[in-house]
Structures are given as structure tokens and as C-alpha cells.
Amino acid sequence: MEKSLKKYFPVFVLPTLIAFVIAFVIPFIMGIYLSFTKFTTVTDSKWVGIKNYVTAFSNKDFLHALIFTTYFAVISVVSINILAFLVAYFLTRGIKGSYFFRTLFFMPNLIGGIVLGYIWQVIFNGVLYRFDMTLTSNAQNGFWGLVILMNWQMIGYMMVIYIAGFQNIPRDLIDAAKVDGVTPLTAMRHVTLPLMMPSITINLFLTLTNSFKLFDQNLALTAGAPAKQTQMLALDIYNTFYSRMGWEGVGQAKAVIFFIIVAAISLTQLYLTRRKEVDA
Amino acid sequence: MNGENVIRRHTTVKNSVIFGILTVFSLIFVAPILIVFMNSFKDKLHISDTPFTFPTPETYVRLDNYITGIVNIGFINAFGWSLFITLSSVAVILLCTSMTAWYITRVKNKFNSLLYYILVFSMVVPFQMVMFTLSKFANILHLDNPLGIIVIYLGFGAGMSTFLFCGFIRSIPIEIEEAAMIDGCNAIQLYFRVIFAMLKPITITVAILNAMWIWNDYLLPYLLIGSDYKTIPIAIQYLQGGYGSIDMGAMMAMLVLAVIPIIVFYAICQKYIIEGVVAGAVKG
Numbered sequence: 001m002e003k004s005l006k007k008y009f010p011v012f013v014l015p016t017l018i019a020f021v022i023a024f025v026i027p028f029i030m031g032i033y034l035s036f037t038k039f040t041t042v043t044d045s046k047w048v049g050i051k052n053y054v055t056a057f058s059n060k061d062f063l064h065a066l067i068f069t070t071y072f073a074v075i076s077v078v079s080i081n082i083l084a085f086l087v088a089y090f091l092t093r094g095i096k097g098s099y100f101f102r103t104l105f106f107m108p109n110l111i112g113g114i115v116l117g118y119i120w121q122v123i124f125n126g127v128l129y130r131f132d133m134t135l136t137s138n139a140q141n142g143f144w145g146l147v148i149l150m151n152w153q154m155i156g157y158m159m160v161i162y163i164a165g166f167q168n169i170p171r172d173l174i175d176a177a178k179v180d181g182v183t184p185l186t187a188m189r190h191v192t193l194p195l196m197m198p199s200i201t202i203n204l205f206l207t208l209t210n211s212f213k214l215f216d217q218n219l220a221l222t223a224g225a226p227a228k229q230t231q232m233l234a235l236d237i238y239n240t241f242y243s244r245m246g247w248e249g250v251g252q253a254k255a256v257i258f259f260i261i262v263a264a265i266s267l268t269q270l271y272l273t274r275r276k277e278v279d280a
Numbered sequence: 281m282n283g284e285n286v287i288r289r290h291t292t293v294k295n296s297v298i299f300g301i302l303t304v305f306s307l308i309f310v311a312p313i314l315i316v317f318m319n320s321f322k323d324k325l326h327i328s329d330t331p332f333t334f335p336t337p338e339t340y341v342r343l344d345n346y347i348t349g350i351v352n353i354g355f356i357n358a359f360g361w362s363l364f365i366t367l368s369s370v371a372v373i374l375l376c377t378s379m380t381a382w383y384i385t386r387v388k389n390k391f392n393s394l395l396y397y398i399l400v401f402s403m404v405v406p407f408q409m410v411m412f413t414l415s416k417f418a419n420i421l422h423l424d425n426p427l428g429i430i431v432i433y434l435g436f437g438a439g440m441s442t443f444l445f446c447g448f449i450r451s452i453p454i455e456i457e458e459a460a461m462i463d464g465c466n467a468i469q470l471y472f473r474v475i476f477a478m479l480k481p482i483t484i485t486v487a488i489l490n491a492m493w494i495w496n497d498y499l500l501p502y503l504l505i506g507s508d509y510k511t512i513p514i515a516i517q518y519l520q521g522g523y524g525s526i527d528m529g530a531m532m533a534m535l536v537l538a539v540i541p542i543i544v545f546y547a548i549c550q551k552y553i554i555e556g557v558v559a560g561a562v563k564g
Contacts, residue, residue: 002386002387002388004461004466004467005383005386005387005467006387008383008467008468009383009387011379011467011468012379012380012382012383012467012471013379013380013383013384013392013395015376015380015434016376016377016379016380016434016435016438016442017380017395018435019376019431019432019434019435019438020398020399020402020434020435020438020439021435022417022418022421022423022431022432022435023410023414023431023432023433023434023435023436023438024402024405024410024435024436024438024439025398026413026417027410027413027414027417028402028405028409028410028413030413030417031409031410031412031413034412034413041416042412042413042416042417087302087305090298090301090302091302093295093298095295095298095299095302096295096299097299097302101302101305101306102554103550103554104306104309104310105305105306105309106550106553106554106557107309107543107546108309109557110492110542110545110546110553111496111538111539111542112495112496112497112498112512112513112538113496113498113513114496114498114513114516114517115496115512115513115516115535115538115539118516118520118531118535119312119313119316119535119539120312122315122316122319122327122328122331122528122532123311123312123315123331125328125331126315126328126329126330126331126332129328129329152309152312156309157557157561160554160557160558161558161561161562164558164562198562202561202562206561212406213406213407213408215407215408215498215499216496216498216499216513219498219517220516220517220520223520233408234406234407234408237408237411238408238411238499241411241412248412251412252412252413255408255409255411255412256409258406258408258409259405259406259408259409262404262405262406263404263405266404267404
């Protein structure tokens with residue numbers, strides 16, 4: 001069968017391959033090359049070695065964005081996963097209306113980042129107005145605004161994955177623990193949690209990378225204000241490219257660093273948590 | 281008997297408490313959307329200072345904000361572009377990547393496995409890495425229009441979609457295909473008559489994940505076609521774009537109009553959406 005299939009390469013693979021080369025392979029390779037050059041359009045590049053990387057790492061905005069994003073990611077990952085886990089736990093106990101609640105909590109995940117950002121901007125500014133503040137009057141407001149928004153958006157998504165995880169736990173294992181007279185808390189720690197590790201792996205991975213890559217919500221909610229203090233990595237890269245003349249090379253160097261960070265997180269996370277998984 | 285009753289009553293009480301918590305939680309979840317809805321009927325000057333009150337006779341403006349949103353800001357056009365780009369890109373992605381996935385799963389050679397690994401690798405690359413080079417390159421190739429962007433979506437979405445299709449195809453027994461081949465089908469007939477129907481569950485998953493991504497995508501269409509063709513996210517961001525004050529009334533109306541199609545779509549196929557998202561996440 002392989003042989004008769006082989007000659008159909010142009011029909012089956014070529015369209016995808018061409019699009020993939022245009023949209024990913026060439027831009028990716030060019031991106032790495034250009035990060036070592038000075039350029040304004042992609043055709044007038046001059047080799048400058050690692051100068052762009054030196055500039056990127058001594059750029060205050062970039063370092064601030066890196067710290068800000070890390071803080072944001074840590075707090076969001078923890079809060080989203082704890083809340084989503086609890087909600088999923090409640091919703092798998094056969095309570096009336098579970099299906100309805102599940103459907104409702106998932107809904108914000110479908111709304112795009114730009115729309116979400118402006119929806120929450122109105123709410124936050126309305127609340128902060130009472131205290132004579134706005135969302136962008138200090139960096140704290142923007143930070144917590146982003147955390148709340150991210151929770152609102154991601155809890156439902158993580159919840160459905162946790163629910164699927166809970167539903168895969170064999171009932172008799174929990175019953176066996178009950179018969180043995182184990183307290184609910186111990187059962188949670190020694191039976192449920194280890195069996196939930198695959199879902200926890202996926203969710204930590206998804207929330208962490210999504211938090212690191214956040215762009216639309218950041219742009220719509222604060223756009224980095226005040227004075228770039230709530231600017232996250234993706235937005236900083238964007239602004240380096242498009243609102244700072246002559247900094248395209250530095251922007252590309254920042255983009256490469258950003259890519260390495262995101263890829264490293266994804267791989268480490270997978271490696272670390274996969275080891276803890278237990279087969280049910 | 282008595283003991284069991286006590287336990288049962290205990291669980292009922294506990295369940296009511298949980299039910300209460302969940303109800304409060306769901307109110308928090310819908311409140312932001314309801315507040316925006318409420319404000320979309322208010323005069324633009326009264327939205328920022330009193331967003332939590334119902335419209336009063338003096339702040340109520342009927343459908344004026346919606347008229348501004350639809351007539352002046354061009355919501356209908358934006359909706360049309362979003363719909364066109366999303367539907368056509370998803371259709372192209374489904375067709376092309378499922379075919380590619382089947383081919384590279386069934387034909388084993390070095391090129392195909394290399395292609396597979398590069399596709400998987402592309403999934404961990406954030407958009408900012410290729411943002412600048414991709415948009416310049418698309419300009420050079422004249423792909424910066426609503427048709428060209430479909431090619432870009434196919435290329436940038438190929439990684440995840442092919443990966444999901446490949447995972448599913450590996451679980452299909454090859455015997456069915458071999459039998460069809462013996463019956464005289466060529467590969468293309470085999471694919472469209474037999475394989476494509478078998479891929480239905482994963483096709484729904486891939487369709488939903490891509491539709492959610494493309495419908496809500498802001499940066500890629502903004503950079504490629506944003507000045508001439510505004511999708512919904514671009515039109516909304518554009519309201520904020522100019523210096524000076526934003527028309528908060530029109531903003532509220534636009535947000536409501538942007539959320540309504542999503543809620544309708546979700547209400548119709550929420551079962552598939554939730555299953556699709558879970559399947560996509562678990563396999564990805």
C-alpha cells in the first residue's frame with residue numbers, strides 16, 4: 001500500500017508543506033538570522049554579532065517585563081489551578097445542576113482576549129473610581145486586574161480537564177479507601193492526587209505557557225500603562241518592533257529569547273510532571 | 281439504619297453548601313457580561329463613573345450605541361470578515377492537514393518523520409518569534425489580503441492540527457485501507473470515501489480548536505490585513521486606537537455584539553466544544 005500511496009505526495013502533502021514553509025519555516029530561520037543583524041526591512045540586514053542580545057539584556061523595559069511576566073505567571077498558575085481543581089471536585093459529586101455550572105464556567109474561555117480585556121476594563125475602572133483611582137493609576141492595579149481576568153478566562157478551561165481527570169478515577173479505588181477507614185483528606189492525598197497527576201501536568205503546562213505568552217489581554221486591559229510598568233514580554237517585543245525606530249534587530253533578539261524561555265518551560269514542565277504520573 | 285440517615289443528611293447539607301458556593305461563583309462569572317450589556321444602553325458619559333447602576337430615564341439612550349457601532353464603526357463588515365476568514369481557514373486546515381497527516385503516518389520515510397517533528401516543534405514556538413519576519417514575508421508574497429491570510433493560517437496552524445490527526449490515524453486499523461486498495465481504490469478515492477469519514481471525531485476537535493483561535497485572533501490579521509479589512513477584534517481595538525477619548529457607549533455595544541455570536545454558537549454545540557477542547561488539551 002505504501003508504494004501506491006507514495007506517488008500522491010503532491011496532492012496530500014504539498015499544499016500543507018508549502019504553507020508551512022511560508023508561514024513558519026522561513027520566518028523562523030530568518031528570525032534567528034536577523035537577531036544577529038541590524039535591519040529595518042528584512043532585506044537590508046547587516047551582521048552585528050551578539051550586539052542585539054547585549055542590548056536586549058541591558059534594556060530596562062525588557063528586564064522589567066520579564067520579572068513582571070514571571071510574577072504574573074506564578075500567581076496565575078497557582079490561583080487558576082487551585083480554584084479549577086476545587087470547582088471540578090465539587091462538580092463531580094453528583095450535585096444538582098452540575099452540568100449547567102460546568103457549561104457556564106467554561107464560557108469565558110471562548111471569548112477572545114481583546115473583548116475580554118475591554119469588558120474587564122469597564123468593571124475595574126468602575127470599582128476603582130470609588131477610590132479615586134483607575135486601572136492604570138499604578139502598576140499594582142494593572143497587575144491584579146490581569147490576574148483576575150486570567151482567572152476568569154482560564155478557570156473554566158482547566159476545570160473541564162480536571163473534571164475529565166476525576167471521571168477517569170476508578171470508583172472502586174475511592175470506595176476501597178473508604179472501607180479501609182481512610183479520612184477524606186488522606187484519600188485525597190494518597191489516592192486522588194496521584195491519579196490526577198496527568199491532568200495536573202497538562203493544566204500546569206497550559207496555564208504557564210498561556211500566562212507567559214499573554215498578549216491580547218495585556219494590550220486591551222492596560223496596554224502596558226502606566227509608563228510600561230504593566231507591560232508583559234510579548235507586548236514589550238511588539239513595542240520594540242513597531243514603536244521604536246532602528247530597534248528591529250533588538251526586537252528580534254528579544255523574540256528569540258522569548259521563544260527559548262517558552263520552549264524551555266514547556267519541555268521542563270512536561271519532563272518534571274510526567275515522572276510523577278501513576279497508572280490507574 | 282439510623283446511622284445511614286445521619287450520613288445522608290450530612291451529605292445533603294454539605295451538598296447544599298457546595299450548591300450555594302457554586303451559585304455565588306456563577307454569578308461572579310456572568311456579572312461582567314451582564315454589566316456590559318446593561319451599560320450598552322446608557323449614555324457614553326455615564327458609563328465610566330456609574331457602571332453598576334441600571335440606566336435611568338436620563339442616561340437611557342435606547343439603541344443609539346448599537347446604531348453607532350453598526351453604522352459608524354462598521355460592525356457588520358467586521359463580522360463578515362471574521363466569519364469569512366474563520367470558516368475558510370478552518371475548512372482549508374481540516375482538508376489539507378488531515379490529508380498530510382494520513383500520508384505521513386502511512387508512508388514511512390526519513391522526510392516524513394522529519395516533517396512530523398518540525399511540525400510538532402512549531403507548536404512550542406510563540407507567535408512573537410516569527411511575527412515580524414512573517415508579516416514582511418507575507419507582504420512580499422502578496423498574501424496580505426483575506427485570501428492570502430488563509431495560507432498563513434494553514435501554515436501556522438499546521439503543527440497542532442497535523443499532530444492531532446496523526447495521533448488519531450495511528451489508532452485506525454490499516455486492514456480497512458488495504459482491503460479498499462485491493463478493491464481497486466486509488467489513494468484519493470480511498471481517502472475521500474473511507475478515511476475522511478473515519479476521522480470525524482478528531483475533525484470536530486481540530487475544527488473547534490482552530491475556529492476558536494482564528495475567530496479571536498488579533499495580532500496576525502492586524503499586521504497582515506488590519507488597515508483594509510477589520511475583523512471583530514481589530515475593530516474593537518481600533519476604537520481605543522485613536523488618541524483622546526473612546527466612545528464608551530459604542531464600545532459597550534460592540535462588546536455585546538462581539539459576545540452574542542459566541543454565546544449562540546456555544547449554546548448550539550457546547551457539548552462538542554467542551555469535548556473537543558478536552559481532547560485537544562489531553563493529546564497536545
